[in-house]
Each structure stands twice: as C-alpha cells, then as structure tokens.
Amino acid sequence: MSLIVSNLRKKYGDRVVVDSLSFEMPRPGVYALLGTNGAGKTTSIRMILGMLARDGGEVLWNGRELSVGECSVGYLAEERGLYPKYPLMDQLVYFAALRGVPKAEAKRRIERWAARLEVEEYLYPEKAAAQAASGARRSRVKKPKPKLADQLSKGNQQKIQLITALISDPELIILDEPLSGLDPVNTDLFKTIIREEIDAGKYLIMSSHQMATVEEFCTDITILDRSKTVLQGHLSEIKKSYGRVNLYLKTEREADEQIHQSGARVLTRKENEYQLKVTGGEQANFLLGLLARAGVPVICFDLREPSLHEIFVEKVGEVHDPS
Amino acid sequence: MTRLKQNLTGLGPVLHFSFTQLVRAKGNIITLAIFMLAALVSVPAASLLSGPASPPEPDYEYAEPARESGGLSVSYSVVSQSEHLGGGGEKSSGGYFVQLAHSILVMMVSIMSVSYITGAVAEEKTSKLIELLMVSVKPLALIVGKILSVMLYMLMTFALIALCFALSNTISSVFLHSSLSLFAGADGASLLAGVNAGTVLAALVSLLLGYLTFAIAAGLFGAACSAAEDVQGAAGGCTVLIMLAYFASVVAGAVGGPVSTVCSLVPVLSVFCAPAQYVLGELSLPLLCLSWVIQAACVALLALLCSRIYAALLIYRGSRVRLRQMLRMARGGKEAV
Numbered sequence: 284m285s286l287i288v289s290n291l292r293k294k295y296g297d298r299v300v301v302d303s304l305s306f307e308m309p310r311p312g313v314y315a316l317l318g319t320n321g322a323g324k325t326t327s328i329r330m331i332l333g334m335l336a337r338d339g340g341e342v343l344w345n346g347r348e349l350s351v352g353e354c355s356v357g358y359l360a361e362e363r364g365l366y367p368k369y370p371l372m373d374q375l376v377y378f379a380a381l382r383g384v385p386k387a388e389a390k391r392r393i394e395r396w397a398a399r400l401e402v403e404e405y406l407y408p409e410k411a412a413a414q415a416a417s418g419a420r421r422s423r424v425k426k427p428k429p430k431l432a433d434q435l436s437k438g439n440q441q442k443i444q445l446i447t448a449l450i451s452d453p454e455l456i457i458l459d460e461p462l463s464g465l466d467p468v469n470t471d472l473f474k475t476i477i478r479e480e481i482d483a484g485k486y487l488i489m490s491s492h493q494m495a496t497v498e499e500f501c502t503d504i505t506i507l508d509r510s511k512t513v514l515q516g517h518l519s520e521i522k523k524s525y526g527r528v529n530l531y532l533k534t535e536r537e538a539d540e541q542i543h544q545s546g547a548r549v550l551t552r553k554e555n556e557y558q559l560k561v562t563g564g565e566q567a568n569f570l571l572g573l574l575a576r577a578g579v580p581v582i583c584f585d586l587r588e589p590s591l592h593e594i595f596v597e598k599v600g601e602v603h604d605p606s
Numbered sequence: 607m608t609r610l611k612q613n614l615t616g617l618g619p620v621l622h623f624s625f626t627q628l629v630r631a632k633g634n635i636i637t638l639a640i641f642m643l644a645a646l647v648s649v650p651a652a653s654l655l656s657g658p659a660s661p662p663e664p665d666y667e668y669a670e671p672a673r674e675s676g677g678l679s680v681s682y683s684v685v686s687q688s689e690h691l692g693g694g695g696e697k698s699s700g701g702y703f704v705q706l707a708h709s710i711l712v713m714m715v716s717i718m719s720v721s722y723i724t725g726a727v728a729e730e731k732t733s734k735l736i737e738l739l740m741v742s743v744k745p746l747a748l749i750v751g752k753i754l755s756v757m758l759y760m761l762m763t764f765a766l767i768a769l770c771f772a773l774s775n776t777i778s779s780v781f782l783h784s785s786l787s788l789f790a791g792a793d794g795a796s797l798l799a800g801v802n803a804g805t806v807l808a809a810l811v812s813l814l815l816g817y818l819t820f821a822i823a824a825g826l827f828g829a830a831c832s833a834a835e836d837v838q839g840a841a842g843g844c845t846v847l848i849m850l851a852y853f854a855s856v857v858a859g860a861v862g863g864p865v866s867t868v869c870s871l872v873p874v875l876s877v878f879c880a881p882a883q884y885v886l887g888e889l890s891l892p893l894l895c896l897s898w899v900i901q902a903a904c905v906a907l908l909a910l911l912c913s914r915i916y917a918a919l920l921i922y923r924g925s926r927v928r929l930r931q932m933l934r935m936a937r938g939g940k941e942a943v
Contacts, residue, residue, distance in 0.1 A: 332740075364738065367733055
C-alpha cells in the first residue's frame, strides 16, 4: 500500500491557499504536515479526504484515486465535536455505521475502546451504577440515564472522538492536533495508542504545533508556510543536513572565557549550564580542548543536531524575513 | 447514476439516526402526546359541549335528496348553499374551510420541518461535527437523510393523529350518536363525503412537493449558519416565506376565480392553493398537473443549487451566508463566499 499526494492546489478567488503540495508515503509510518497558522494544513487535509474540491493535483491510495469508500479512513479533526444532546453510545454506533461497521461489531469495538480509554462509566452508566450500588437492594437501584456529550469534560470528549476516528480500524489515520488540550496522563494514553497504531502498520498523517510530539512519532515531514512547501524530507536526514550545532555544556565553574575564545554563541545560560550554538563538531572540539587546558571540570558536554522546533522557526523565519 | 449512488453512500445510517433521534426527543414525544390526546377527545368533547346530536337547522333550500355520510343523514350540498346565497359562481363557506384547513396543514408541516432541518444542519456545523461526518458520508446523503427522516416522522405523526381522530369519531358515533360530519356543518359534511382517493392523492403530492421545496431551502439556510445564534435568523427567513404563502393562499381562497387559479400555478403558493382548489372544482386536473410540474421544476432547481454549493457551505466559517452570496457561489464557483 502507498499514499501519493501530488501537486495539490487550491485557490480562494485570487488567493492561493495550497500551492503544489506533494508528498509520498510508500510504507506505513507517520507523516507530519507542519506549518504556521493559516499555512494551508487543514485545507490540504480536507482536499486529501475529498471534502474540499481541488483546483489541481491528485491523491492516490494504492495507485488509485483515494476514496473513503475503498480506503477506510480515520480522522480526528482539529475542530472536535459531538452531538451535544444525543446519547454517546448512539453517536458511536452511528459513526461506526457510517463507516460500514455492523451494529453488533461496533458495540464490541466500543466496549474494547471504552476500557482502553477509561471512559466506561460514561458509555455504560448502568454498569457503573450497578457497581456503585452493589451493596444496596436491587429494587432501589434507579436506572441511570445515558450520558450526553455535554456532560463530559473536554478531555473525555476527546477520548470519545478518538474512538470515532479509530472504530472502523482504519488503514489511513489523519490526526489534526491530536494531543491539544489533554492533561499529561491522557497525553501519555493517547501517545501509547498512536504508537500501537504505528506498530499495527497503519499510515498516519499528523498535523501538530507541538514539535516535540511530531519528533517523537514522525519519520517524514513537510513544512508549509503561506501555502508553499518550505521544507520537506526525512526528518533524520533533514536534521543531519543541519549538522550538530547545538551544544549543551555544564561545568563546575564558569566557562565564559573559553566559550568566548571558541567563538560559540551563547543562547541561554543558567549558572554554569550553557546552551550554545556552534558551527559544527570542529568548533565544539576546539571549545572542549580550551576547557581541558584551562582545567575547567566538565560535567556534561552534549553536541546535538538542531531540534525540529529550531528547524521550523528557522525555515519559517527565513521566509518571513529573507534578509 | 454511479456518481449519484456514490453521493448517497451512507444515506441509510443518516436516515436511521436522524429518525431515531426525532422519535426519542423529549419535546417531540410531549408534542405528539398532546396532539394525539387532543385528537382523541376532540369529537366526544365537541359532542358533549354541543348537547344532543341533531342535524343543523336548514337555512337554505334542499337541492338534492338526502344521502348517507358517516352514518348520519346529510341533506345539503355546497352547490345548494351557493345558489341560495345568490352566487352561482361564488365560493361557499365550505370551500373556504377546505382552503383554510389545507393551508393550515401545509403551514404546520412546513414550519415544523423547516425548524427541525435548519436546526439539525446548523447543529452539525456549530458542534464542529461536520468534518467528522464528511469523512464517511457525502453532503448530499446528509441532507437527503435529514429530509427523508423528517418526512417519515411527519407522516408517522399525522398518521397517528388521524388514527386517534378516527378512533375518536368511531367511539363518538357508537356511544354518543354524534360524529365529525355533524360538526363540520352542511358544507363540511358534503365536502367530507367528497373526499376520495383522488383528492387525498392530490393533496399528498402537493404536500410532498411543498415539503421538498421548504426542506431543501431549510437545508441550505441551515448550512449557511456558522454559529448557533445564526440559526434563528435562518429558520426565520424560511418561516416568513411560508407565512406569506399561507396568507396569500387564504386570501386567494376567499377571492376565488382567476386569482386562485393563478395562485395555484405560482411555485410555493401552489402548494397551498392547488389541491384545495382542485377539490373545490375551481382547478381542472390538467391545471393541477401543470402546477405540479412547475413546483417539481422549482424543487429540481433548488436541488441543483443545493448540490452545487451545499458541500462548500458546510465547511464555510464566517458570517451567515446570504441568499445573494449563495447564488453568486452557484454561478461563479463554490468558493465565491
């Protein structure tokens, strides 16, 4: 299986909102679609999913035009929503039916996901009530009303929405800001599920502003800025192309003089901990030599490639300020 | 054909879900219960309030022999009353009653449907559900599913009310020796006797065409809303149109003659006028068919407009899209908003 997006274009009047976006996923994995606000990520996703008419380009799944009828797609939209006044279980069964999952199978899957995402008490309130009233006489237990979406916290609503995205066991999963608004515990839960989907050989497209999350999961990226692709490729290759230019230095005493001599640029400093920008391994080694000769005890000397965050800021900054 | 089939994929679940939610809605259950109860008690209550059953005093001449209708002797006809009033060509009060009753029925169905469809479409947009839905189902299937579910619900509601009414009428005629035809008066009884499969079919076809017109318009106006506060305005626009058509039909029904014939041919107005005028004999069958063709063309045009801009409207965010903007979108491409 493979996903090929080629030359996607979209204009609103005279304004180009997506300009020749192309990328390819020849094998399962996670592809990141990154960009500033208004860069064209959501529009691109809508065009990939066929929600929005394209002015040009094509989206091929296994060499044929992507059709949600032929390829099962799971989508967690950036703007999340549920019917506020309808029972949650009805909604999940409905979304499953829309994706062709029969009712009985849908109920089995909902039960499994409810346990996995720890939302059983909202989807099966009668079970929760029965457990709570296990000591009381059965006749006194009042049948609880089904839970509605607007009775849930934002995080729990997000869990229900993740179930709707994954209930059809999709081959292609598109996650738009999947971790926004989650607490650390639920963030970890979502991350575990995303990892499981990756391990299961799914194709994931992720759009996020949380660069650390993207770095954690994605193998390939495209950075969009004002409708144009400003950077694209395999993440580790991109990072390698920048070289190891980030140096974290921790010493037992001040090393300002040696740093100044080496020509390294200090980004941040907290007591004897330095975040430095060097031109590469040579300059870093020169600094290490200076520190050794001066007898400055080194606790930590960590030379790294730039983070995705830095690459993103640099690339987008370049476009905004060419000088 | 294949494209239409693709565009209607997912229609079944949308129809089932929308209908189920309509049936389960607490407000709808209460409304239906009130209507059914009112229908059940209407004839006995009227009978008890009006005293013992007896035919109304004739204040006009006998025109034809008495005939049996609904188990009771009805001795007068619309024609006889018209003649008595000295207006062979004038409309009878019974005729006016038929026009009014039909117009009220169409107005009720239309306003209830418009209100639900506008609200349901706008809810999916304002609850940010639309993108989630559009991954699995095409916009056409979404709107058609809603239109059909509301139609089924309305049909079910009116069937239940009619059943309660018939039950009420039967009970009254058996135990209280009074029935609907007695309270309908001479003209009404005659008209009730004149109701047959043909007139019911004419009314249903017109009602269906009218329903489709208002339902598609409601879907478009609902999709034009981006926020909950826009919904009232959107539904209000459709309601005003329905009310205007209702009043025009009532006036046309009272005036009669060429006015009612013209109104029976004008789209939207014809929904209210044509079947009633046909039942009253003011409109010939070919003219009734012509009014259906015109109304069907109006529905087709609305459906075409809907198919061109509905998807774009659904994902549009911003201030409420006005009718002029919709037409511009349809003419100049989907993104003209």
